[in-house]
Every structure is written in structure tokens, then in C-alpha cells.
Amino acid sequence: MNRAGAASTESRQSLIEAGKPIFVQIAEQIENDIIDGVIEEETPVPSTNEFAAFHRINPATAGKGVNRLVEDGILYKRRGIGMFVATGARQRLVGARTEQFRANFVGPLLSEAAKLGITPEQVATMISESERKSSTS
Amino acid sequence: MTDSIVRVAGLTKKFGAFTAIDDVSFTVERNKIYGLLGRNGAGKTTLMQLLTGQQFATSGTLEVFGASPVENARVLQSLCFIKESQKYPDSFRPDHVLASAPWFFAHWDAAFAARLVDDFRLPLNRPIKKLSRGQLSAVGVIVELASRAPLTFFDEPYLGLDAVARQIFYDRLLEDYAEHPRTIILSTHLIDEVSNLLEHVLVIDEGRILIDQDAEQLRGSASTVVGKKTDVDAFVAGRDIISRTGIGGLASVTVAGLSAAERAAARATGLELSPVSLQQLIVQRTTSDTAESETVTTTDAWSARS
Numbered sequence A: 001m002n003r004a005g006a007a008s009t010e011s012r013q014s015l016i017e018a019g020k021p022i023f024v025q026i027a028e029q030i031e032n033d034i035i036d037g038v039i040e041e042e043t044p045v046p047s048t049n050e051f052a053a054f055h056r057i058n059p060a061t062a063g064k065g066v067n068r069l070v071e072d073g074i075l076y077k078r079r080g081i082g083m084f085v086a087t088g089a090r091q092r093l094v095g096a097r098t099e100q101f102r103a104n105f106v107g108p109l110l111s112e113a114a115k116l117g118i119t120p121e122q123v124a125t126m127i128s129e130s131e132r133k134s135s136t137s
Numbered sequence B: 001m002t003d004s005i006v007r008v009a010g011l012t013k014k015f016g017a018f019t020a021i022d023d024v025s026f027t028v029e030r031n032k033i034y035g036l037l038g039r040n041g042a043g044k045t046t047l048m049q050l051l052t053g054q055q056f057a058t059s060g061t062l063e064v065f066g067a068s069p070v071e072n073a074r075v076l077q078s079l080c081f082i083k084e085s086q087k088y089p090d091s092f093r094p095d096h097v098l099a100s101a102p103w104f105f106a107h108w109d110a111a112f113a114a115r116l117v118d119d120f121r122l123p124l125n126r127p128i129k130k131l132s133r134g135q136l137s138a139v140g141v142i143v144e145l146a147s148r149a150p151l152t153f154f155d156e157p158y159l160g161l162d163a164v165a166r167q168i169f170y171d172r173l174l175e176d177y178a179e180h181p182r183t184i185i186l187s188t189h190l191i192d193e194v195s196n197l198l199e200h201v202l203v204i205d206e207g208r209i210l211i212d213q214d215a216e217q218l219r220g221s222a223s224t225v226v227g228k229k230t231d232v233d234a235f236v237a238g239r240d241i242i243s244r245t246g247i248g249g250l251a252s253v254t255v256a257g258l259s260a261a262e263r264a265a266a267r268a269t270g271l272e273l274s275p276v277s278l279q280q281l282i283v284q285r286t287t288s289d290t291a292e293s294e295t296v297t298t299t300d301a302w303s304a305r306s
Helices: A003-013 A022-035 A048-055 A059-071 A089-115 A120-136 B044-051 B073-077 B094-104 B110-120 B133-147 B163-179 B191-197 B229-236 B260-268 B278-286 B299-305
Strands: A075-078 A082-085 B004-015 B018-029 B033-037 B059-064 B079-082 B151-155 B183-188 B200-205 B208-214 B222-228 B241-247 B250-256 B272-275
Touching: A022 A048, A022 A059, A022 A089, A048 A059, A048 B163, A059 A075, A059 B163, A089 A120, B004 B044, B018 B044, B018 B059, B018 B183, B018 B200, B018 B208, B033 B044, B033 B191, B044 B059, B044 B079, B044 B151, B044 B183, B073 B079, B079 B133, B094 B110, B094 B133, B110 B133, B110 B163, B133 B151, B133 B163, B163 B191, B183 B191, B191 B278, B200 B278, B208 B278, B222 B229, B229 B250, B241 B278, B250 B278, B260 B272
Parallel strands: B033 B183, B033 B200, B079 B151, B151 B183
Antiparallel strands: A075 A082, B004 B018, B004 B059, B200 B208, B222 B250, B222 B272, B241 B250
16 A cells, blocks of 8 residues: 555665665765765765765664764764765775675685686686677677 | 663553553663554554553553653653544644644644645645545644654554655654654554664564564564575574575575675575565564464565555
């Protein structure tokens, strides 16, 4: 009976996925915006209440996501003004994400390749070939 | 930091032979948004009536703002509870309700109420008896929001509200809560719609508190493992199994708390893992009696029944 309403809420709420802590998702979204350069270093990030209103989530939950980045030194608080992106935050995030990339993608890629008898050199060749294809197309 | 405004211990309420609330204990902390969730007839409304002094407890203790709410003007002034089936005097119109609200609510904001009337397009001078179900719900929502009561209960607030009105309700609730923090208890069986608004979740089933947990801890606290029955059974052996369904040689089992390493191990053996939403988790917990049967307990099964 409430299905009619689901569609209209979808656009905004689809940014938040079910089954994963929301504060983690908020922290990741801010991180992505910093990595993509949407939010530059030494500029303010939206307030907790702005995040809460935009995503229609509990303000305390949004605050938890922001605080996590403060603990990591990615954001810092300017008294009475709000949260700002720390200098060097982007570089540190890219470094951390590169490590995650290695663990989450390169590791499984090589173990699957080994299972099929593909050598790391052959994998490297495959990667540069598909890179060429995608850049010409 | 923890500042409990409601303390309940061993609370029981019987109606004749029927036990509506069965030995319940919990606390409610100041300025959080709680979800009081459960199936129809689980005891949600009875519990709220006990907390607001509209029912007498059969046994157990109950403190709201440090005292029993029964016949206690100081406590009752700080509460706002409009039942889903709220009755108004026969001749009443919405403007009468709004005019009398300041007599009951010390923090009443008339300007905010007027803005909400515009938002919900509520006809002020039509008899309440002639209002649609959605408009009747809007009257309750407007009073509850504009009351700014330190402890506000919403009982199935959006019954009959259209999609636009429900979005207005969520937006105004969050905006006003941010500016005027207060304790909110949102009672509903439609969990998906409100789950992101909640900071803490109380799930009641057959008069007992089944879950009393931080919403964020609850989210992501379970995963569904899908795959060949033999593989799934081997993987979930010895784990906390929340629910299990299956068809033929396939099994789908929801288990609590998997570490990153355990997830990787599951994927390595060819099992599929999927997250479990708050609603799915609660549905599975409250249908646990039938968990072993082959009936499919999906999110929609509950909505359809209600």
C-alpha cells in the first residue's frame, strides 16, 4: 500500500544502501568527494544537519560519519564555523585507497589467474591490451 | 552522557487472561530518535499508553522524567502522544484542535503549526469527522511536531498520508529535531520507510522486547549466505543462525556477525553474501518460530500481512 511512495524517495535514498552502517557510508562519500576534488582541502564540508536533511538520516548518525574522519585526521574542526578538509587529506586518502585496491582487487585477480594457469606477466599484457582497446574506442 | 528519561523494569500489563506486555525492561535516553517496531498487536500501543499514564501497569516499575506518569501533571506536560486511532470531540474542526493545543503543551509553536498546515494542505474549518484518513493523520502529525514536547510519541503517523505528505513529515521532523533536540519515539510496522531516521531500535514481539540496540550496530550485523545447501550448511555450522530458507539444493541462511576474513572465506568457497536491511533483519527475528520451515520470509510478506 505504500509502494507508490517508494519511487519518489528512491532518488535521494538510493545514495544510502541498506544493510551497511550509514555512518560508514557517509564517511566514504565525503572521502570520495575529497579524492575526486569536489571538496578541496581547507574548504568546509556540509554540516551534520545538512547531511541528515539531504539523505533523510538521523543527525547523530551523520555526525558519527563526520567524527570518524576527524579521528582519522581527514577533517578538522574550526571552532564556531564547522568542519574543514585538512591539508594533505587527499594524498593520504589516495594512499589508503591504493592499499585497499591492492588487497581487494589485485590479490583476488592474481589468485584467480593462478587457478587458470595465467602468469602475472600474461595478466599484465591483458591489462595493457584492454587499456589500449578502451582508449581507442 | 547517558541520561535516561524513561526507566522501565519488569513491566507487565494484563488484560484479563491476555498478557499484552510481558516483563519488559528498558531505558530511553534523552534527545534520541527511537523506533518502536513490531507487528500488529505486538504491544506497541499498549506500551505507549503505559508510558503516558493512559493505562495502569499490572506489575513492574515505570518512571518517566523521574516519576510515575499516572495523574502526574508535571510529567504529562512534557509528553505528547496522539494515538493512531485518536478521537476528537464530535463538533471539532482542525482549527479547534490547534487552538486548544497550547493549553497542553508548554513549548507549543503556533507559527510552526501554521506552516505545517500549509505544507500538508489541511483544511482548517472542515469537521474532523469529514476529513480523509490522511488528513486525520496530518492533524496528529502537526500537533506532535509543533508541540515540541520533550518526549514525543508518533503512533503510525503516516497512515493514509500520500507520498508527498510522508516526505514532508520526514523532512520537517529532521529539520525541527536538529534545531530543537528532543526525545522521539516513532512507533511503526513500516520499518524501511523510517529506518534511516532512527538512532536506536526497540523491537517488541508478543509483549516482549526482542531487540534493544543501536540502529547502526544492528545495520550490517547480519549477512545472508546463499549457495549450494551442502556448502552453506558447512559454512554456517556453529554460527548464530537468524533464519533459514531454501528450495531444492539451494539454501539461503541469515547469520549474525561475520568478520571481513570470514566473508572472504565464504566468497572463496563460492557462496554469495548479501547485506540484510534493518527491516529484513527484524522480520526474520520476529518470525523466528517459523524459521525452520520452507516458507519464504521476505520483506514484503510482512507488509502484505499488515
